[in-house]
Amino acid sequence: MTQLDFYTLLPVMTLTIWACVLLLVDLFILSERRGLTAILAVVGLLVTMGVSISQMGREATGFNQMIVLDGFSNFLNLLLLLTGLLGIAVAYGYNRRMGIERGEYYPIMLFSLAGMMLMAQASHLIMIFIALELLSIPLYVLAAFAYPRPESEEAGLKYFLLGSFSSGFVLYGIAMTFGATGSLAIPGIVAAIADGTANTSLLLIGAALILVGFGFKVAAAPFHMWTPDVYQGAPTSVTAFMAAGAKAAGFAALLRVFVVAFPTLSDQLTPIISVLAALTMILGNVIAIAQTDIKRMLAYSSIAQAGYMLMAFVAYGNPAVQAVSVASALFYMVAYTITSFGAWGVVIALEKAEGKGLAISDYAGMGKKYPFLAACMTVFMLSLTGLPPTLGLIGKLYLFRAAVEGGFITLAVIGVVTSLLSAFYYLRVVVNMYMKTGDPEVARETWLDFTIGATALLTVVLSVVPAGLFAWASQALFIALK
Amino acid sequence: MLLEYAAIGIMILVVSLIGLIAIGLGTIFGPKRQTDRKAAPYESGMTPIGPGIRRVPVRFYLIAVLFILFDIEVVFFLPWAIAFRQLGLFGLAEMLIFIAILLVGYIYAWKKGALEWE
Numbered sequence A: 001m002t003q004l005d006f007y008t009l010l011p012v013m014t015l016t017i018w019a020c021v022l023l024l025v026d027l028f029i030l031s032e033r034r035g036l037t038a039i040l041a042v043v044g045l046l047v048t049m050g051v052s053i054s055q056m057g058r059e060a061t062g063f064n065q066m067i068v069l070d071g072f073s074n075f076l077n078l079l080l081l082l083t084g085l086l087g088i089a090v091a092y093g094y095n096r097r098m099g100i101e102r103g104e105y106y107p108i109m110l111f112s113l114a115g116m117m118l119m120a121q122a123s124h125l126i127m128i129f130i131a132l133e134l135l136s137i138p139l140y141v142l143a144a145f146a147y148p149r150p151e152s153e154e155a156g157l158k159y160f161l162l163g164s165f166s167s168g169f170v171l172y173g174i175a176m177t178f179g180a181t182g183s184l185a186i187p188g189i190v191a192a193i194a195d196g197t198a199n200t201s202l203l204l205i206g207a208a209l210i211l212v213g214f215g216f217k218v219a220a221a222p223f224h225m226w227t228p229d230v231y232q233g234a235p236t237s238v239t240a241f242m243a244a245g246a247k248a249a250g251f252a253a254l255l256r257v258f259v260v261a262f263p264t265l266s267d268q269l270t271p272i273i274s275v276l277a278a279l280t281m282i283l284g285n286v287i288a289i290a291q292t293d294i295k296r297m298l299a300y301s302s303i304a305q306a307g308y309m310l311m312a313f314v315a316y317g318n319p320a321v322q323a324v325s326v327a328s329a330l331f332y333m334v335a336y337t338i339t340s341f342g343a344w345g346v347v348i349a350l351e352k353a354e355g356k357g358l359a360i361s362d363y364a365g366m367g368k369k370y371p372f373l374a375a376c377m378t379v380f381m382l383s384l385t386g387l388p389p390t391l392g393l394i395g396k397l398y399l400f401r402a403a404v405e406g407g408f409i410t411l412a413v414i415g416v417v418t419s420l421l422s423a424f425y426y427l428r429v430v431v432n433m434y435m436k437t438g439d440p441e442v443a444r445e446t447w448l449d450f451t452i453g454a455t456a457l458l459t460v461v462l463s464v465v466p467a468g469l470f471a472w473a474s475q476a477l478f479i480a481l482k
Numbered sequence B: 001m002l003l004e005y006a007a008i009g010i011m012i013l014v015v016s017l018i019g020l021i022a023i024g025l026g027t028i029f030g031p032k033r034q035t036d037r038k039a040a041p042y043e044s045g046m047t048p049i050g051p052g053i054r055r056v057p058v059r060f061y062l063i064a065v066l067f068i069l070f071d072i073e074v075v076f077f078l079p080w081a082i083a084f085r086q087l088g089l090f091g092l093a094e095m096l097i098f099i100a101i102l103l104v105g106y107i108y109a110w111k112k113g114a115l116e117w118e
Helices: A003-027 A035-054 A071-097 A105-121 A125-143 A150-181 A186-195 A200-217 A226-233 A236-261 A263-289 A294-313 A319-350 A371-385 A391-405 A409-435 A446-464 A467-475 B002-029 B058-082 B084-111
Strands: A060-062 A067-069
Touching: A003 A035, A003 A060, A003 A067, A003 A105, A003 B084, A035 A071, A035 A105, A067 A071, A067 A105, A071 A105, A071 A236, A071 A319, A071 A446, A071 A467, A105 A125, A105 A236, A125 A150, A125 A200, A125 A236, A150 A186, A150 A200, A150 A226, A186 A236, A200 A236, A200 A263, A226 A236, A226 A294, A236 A263, A236 A294, A236 A319, A263 A294, A263 A409, A294 A319, A294 A391, A294 A409, A319 A371, A319 A391, A319 A446, A319 A467, A371 A391, A371 A409, A371 A446, A391 A409, A391 A446, B058 B084
Parallel strands: none
Antiparallel strands: A060 A067
């Protein structure tokens, strides 16, 4: 154990220790001053963010190469910390308004975030599994956070049962991989494959099982069944955090494991992943059309977005396009995180107690009464569709380009067609806001408004100057392990 | 390679066969004289009282979960104690971190009143 070990893992450790301390501190904060816990959590996130920024451009491995620090993990750490900050900003007023202002919310969220960051840094299958559990278990608790509301409890239980089922798949896949290669560390697996000592068929089964487990986490069809119910039942502040964070972490692990450890399996796996991507895009977008509840609609939309991200993943075994695929996946993750947080923020602003104010028809008349919120929501809907002038368009352009360069033109065509299809339900929200009359009631909360405004601004501004972000994503490479 | 597993396969087969034969013989040839007492659920020889499914205070559940938590802590102590000399200071530090993390949970549960039986 050296200093370098700790340095490699510093962001995760800072956050974990802070979360433990926060859990204790919160016990002694009076219930009227619950806001203090949120502020302390934000301070912790900012400190961790500082640590991560100071690690920019560094590369190191620690704990016998179980943990890596590279451009990829640094990029994701910063993205996930941003997710945490936005998650607290939208939850702050919402939890109070819904009567679920419990101090545990923030430490639990920090624990989950630590798991997500560990996922981006793990380079050992057991570490990946620990990270998976560390990110999932707090999310199960958060989904049921609005107890005694039955919908929330149902969401928590459903997520828990299906989530542990999918963890089983990952674990079984890890066991198979170990059986095939005799190693759990990614460098060891790579070495065994290079030596030819690995049992290919067993390895393929292992990789496929890991794919199934993470497909569940990122809500890819046909493993998406839990998504609408859990997203709808969980408190909206949790849904926003879960949709962005869990997806980013799931893709982080998928990208690292498959790109680094399993590139030789791409002949067999690429057809499977491309079918998954196509199915996810089609299914998410088509079913979203039929939704009348905005939370369910955004849940199906998040499934569809997972499909677009999978598209970048399809060509992972082709060294010529690998770098650009990973970069465009990362870029799209940023675009999705910012946009979806904004959209969920508007949903939170309109939501009232007892799950009222969540129908798409409740958005009628927004344009007149709340021009600022309506304009922001329009930006988010355009971005999710992939229309200019938004980040969603740029992200999709990069993704489609990566797919075409990888030789998956059919997939790119499916992506474009389903994007057109998605315009129908995204723009329906816009039509409701501007062309129908109604009298919506909105909660004005400083931090919520700030989040919505800032994300809308970022969505537009970053679309005008995307080059810097994309260049940064292109620098986010995997460390070469020996 | 698969042949190595053949012995296990035969073993499973033979064991299941023996089990099935034993149960089958009993079912086919054994006398069946049902009485009320025989059909009643077995409750350690006591006369059954009330239905089998009844409400249990959720408090038991809470205590059970806390028990598991600290029981597992002890389970981890045991191998550590055996390998204490080899692990040395490193092992001690690791264990202290582990205990510190569990202590956070303990203080939390205590302060929240999970340990009170009211």
